[in-house]
Structure formats: C-alpha cells, structure tokens
Amino acid sequence: MTKEGMKWYRETLMVDAHNDVISRMRDGGLDFCQRESATHSDLPRLLEAGVNLQVLALFAPPNSNKSITLQRILSYAEYALDCIDRDSRLHLVRTKADLAAAAPGEDKLGVILGVEGGDCLGEELWILRLLFRLGVRLLTITWSNRNALADGIWEKDTKGGLTVFGKEVIKKMEALGMIIDVSHLAPAGFWDVAQVTAGPFIASHSNAAAICPHPRNLTDEQIRCIADRGGVVGVNFCGPHLTEAGRAAIDDVIQHIEYLWKVAGEDHVGLGTDYDGIDVPPRGLEDVTSLPRLIENLKQRGHSEKRLEKFMGGNFLRVFKTVLPD
C-alpha cells in the first residue's frame, strides 16, 4: 500500500464482526494481550491491522449438558473481561456512546462480546438477561446444531424454525438492545427472525451460496432480506464457505464481497473474518495483519474509498449504533 493509501487506511474505521480468538487463547493457556504465534490474531496484531472494533465470539461446542455449555461460555466471558480490565488498550462496548471509543487512530480496540449459539441459555430467559448484564451485546441464535431457540444449518431437513422460547429470546434481545445474528441458523429460522423482528439483524460471518453452495452460505433472497431490513452480511474467510474445493485465496474472498455488493448494495456488506475459528485462512490472508492487503486489492479493482469505508466498518457501525442501548 502506498504511504498515502496507508494513511487513509489508518484513518478509516475497521470493524470485524466475528473472531474466535478468545476460546483459543483461554484453552491454550495463552494471553490475548500478548503477541502469539499459534493463533491468527491477538491484541497487538489486531491493532497493527488497524482493527478498531472487534466482535469477540464466545463459543462452546455442542454438549447435551447445557450447564457445561454455560460454564464454558462464562469462562470465556470471564477471560475476555479480565483482559479488558487489565489492558487499557481494550475497551468494552456496551452502549451507543461506547462506540465512539472505537475511533480510528486511537490505538485502542473496542470489543463487543458476542455469544455464538443460544445453547447456553438452556430454556431460561434470565440467563440472557445475565449475559447482557455481563456486557454481552450480540447473540448468534444457533451454531450449526439444534438448541432450544431454533435449528442450526445441520438440521435443515427438519424445516424447524424458531421455537416459542426462541421468539421470546428475540423479543427480549430487541428490548435490551442486543444484536441479532443469523449466521449458522437454518433457513426456516432465518425467515422466522425476519418475521418477528422490527429492526435490522445481521449475518456476522456468512458468504454467498450462489458462489459456493455450502449450507452455511446465504441465498440471494436471504441476502436481499438482510439488506431490506438495514442489516449487514459479514464475509467469512472459511475455505469451505468460499470455494467448493475448500481451499481458498484472497481473490475468493473478493469474489464473495463483490457478489454480496451486487445483490445487497454497498450499504450491507462487511467483514466477519472468523479468524481463529477457521483451520486454514485463505492464501494471502494468513493472519489478521493481512487485512490491509485485502482492502488494497479491492481498491485496485476500482472500488472507491467511500465504498470501501462502508465495507471495512461503516456498515456494521451503522447497525450497532441503531441497535445498542443508550
């Protein structure tokens, strides 16, 4: 990137709507605030990459014992909150006003805590309220399995949508000011969310099924629905979600971004990298510090700075400003 290009990049808000590094750090006995070599990201590299606002996903693999799932989610929340407490470069975003701290050029990382999969709620709405009190502001309704809220994409043959409890959770999230995330949700649940919500919702880390027909990817109708509602689709760097062969490079990511842009329009595309939740990052995007290269390549393909500012973070910021509480 030229010196001038880098200056523009540094002055532009960068938001990533999905990263799984917290569980990798805690499970591996590593420190998120230090530079690590075993992960795709850490605080120093996120700052180096110019990321200003990061959704940190708290994820526990499916377990029939929901108390164990809840314990694991809480252990990741505690780990993340501990990092935020002891490192002044981290700032927990809980309100609209907190988003101001995630400004470019601050050498600070705004963190939105997200829970990936409503499994940990069991069938208890108070757990959602407790997570909100702890600072969680995003819930991915399901992972790929079934939970008490809805079916994930592994269950799509059942045609199961939101349960009565799932609808209660969605209503409560809207009332509290939590971001509703439909990535991983089976199609029936997706359309139920569209029906029962009033405001925007997001797919934090999902790609286009027309480019790669993976069940995790979104159809054109789903992409248009998210756009019509003012939401955003975050492009995911997961190989099998980018190409049918499962191996991917930076150009495959660009292909999905450009396809989403054509279907949804420039106000509804963002990044949801899934760093540290994916096994092998695309060639050319090996770790989070590769993000400037992605933006530079998009620029070289003729995308204006104004449009790229939206893709890089402006679009997700708009949704967060709309949804988060005062």
Ligand SMILES: [Zn+2]
């Ligand atoms: Zn995921």
